[in-house]
Amino acid sequence: MGIRKITCCFVILCSFLSGCSITEHTPVIESSVMTNTVTTTPGLSVSPTPSPTPVPSPVPTPIPEPARATILAAGDVIMHDNVIRSGRNNEGNYSYNYIFDRIKPFVEKADFAVVSFEGVALETDRNYTGYPLFNAPPAIISAFFYAGFDMVNTGNNHCLDRGLKGLLETRDIIRRNNMQVIGTYSDASEPRHIIQDINGIKIGFLSYTYSCNMNENRLTDEEKNIHLSLIDKNKIKSEIETLSPLVDFTVVLMHWGVEYRVEPTEEQKKLAEFMFQAGADIILGSHPHVIEQSEIHETEDGIKYVIYSMGNFLSNQIPGSKPNIRNNDLTRESVMVSIVIEKDPVSEKTRIISVKHIPAWVYRYTENNIYKYSIIPIPSPDGEIFAEADDRLSEKLISSYKRTMEKMQDYP
Secondary structure, three states, X not given: OHHHHHHHHHHHHHXXXXXXOOOOOOOOOXXXXXXXXXXXXXXXXOOOOOOOOOOOOOOOOOOOXXXXXXXXXXXXXXXXXXXXXXXXXXXXXXXXXXXXXXXXXXXXXXOEEEEXXXXXXXXXXXXXXXXXXXXEOOHHHHHHHHHOOOEEEOXXXXXXXXXXXXXXXXXXXXXXXXXXXXXXXXXXXXXXXXXXXXXXXXXXXXXXXXXXXXXXXXXXXXXXXXXXXXXXXXXXXXXXXXXXXXXXXXXXXXXXXXOOOOOOOHXXXXXXXXXXXXXXXXXXXXXXXXXXXXXXXXXXXXXXXXXXXXXXXXXXXXXXXXXXXXXXXXXHEEEEEEEEXXXXXXXXXXXXXXXXXXXXXXXXXXXXXXXXXXXXXXXXOOOOHHHHOOHHHHHHHHHHHHHHHOOOOOEO
């Protein structure tokens, strides 16, 4: 009986324990990455939260680039007898393009290029002569266009070497060769200036000469006023002041100074300052047959530039067995001037941002017993030309480069 009680109690205890199981809760490890899970309750519709409408970022107004224009100027072309003969072929026709082959890339690189031509070039008078009364074949005019020039300055002391008829015919030939002409004029209605729009920059040009070798005295006062542009301070001031409000920049071409003088006169310096005060921005000089210095003038509105003489771009003033003041290495030197002008699109102010000088040399050689010519650019003392030149020519070119650049003021 005692054993049965104990067994019964044990069975009852086991039954109780089996009905009371202990459940162990395992913790849930949640991801650190949050998800946009929407929990729904059966029978209850829940709309998702709408995303905000994106606001477009404002597009910045583009700032227009400044306008830029590059002008290039070259010195005097003087057609002496030997230069005239150099372009004649066996059929009696003329071509001078070859003379400009080496400098052509420099001229074409500019947006607008101007060269000075001393003398006349006639179709109706084939009596071609050099000094002292110059008349060249019109092929020299077409050679200017071939080289890349856009304007020819004819305001100089030889523009009346064949009278008024020669002046007018030369002008006509230049224009027929798709170039502008300044310094001489066809009639009273023609403006004394030329305004050229270059890449959105309006540049005005004026031209003056000190004399026409007294040939102007053969004209009436009315003819002189109509066809010529002689240096007169009151006239220059008036014409600069008339032109300046119409343009962004004013360029004055001056045929002035003393022949074979390597420094400008005090008169030239004073006249340059006078023109700057009147409103000129750039002054480009010619006539002395040698190079004279250039100068940068600092002003409140930027810089102004003057070169008193760019020298002989082409001539036969080359030393022979007896060099002299008229025929020496200085008279076969010239310099091309490249000026970059910039116009601010907001303020509309215009300024010079670069001035570079490219020395050049008139190289004369013989071909079939005829003198031939080539204008050699010397952009640096170690340029490509030195690979072709012999030792003697290389020495002359290096000396010329150094001599020229000592007088020049590049900017900046």
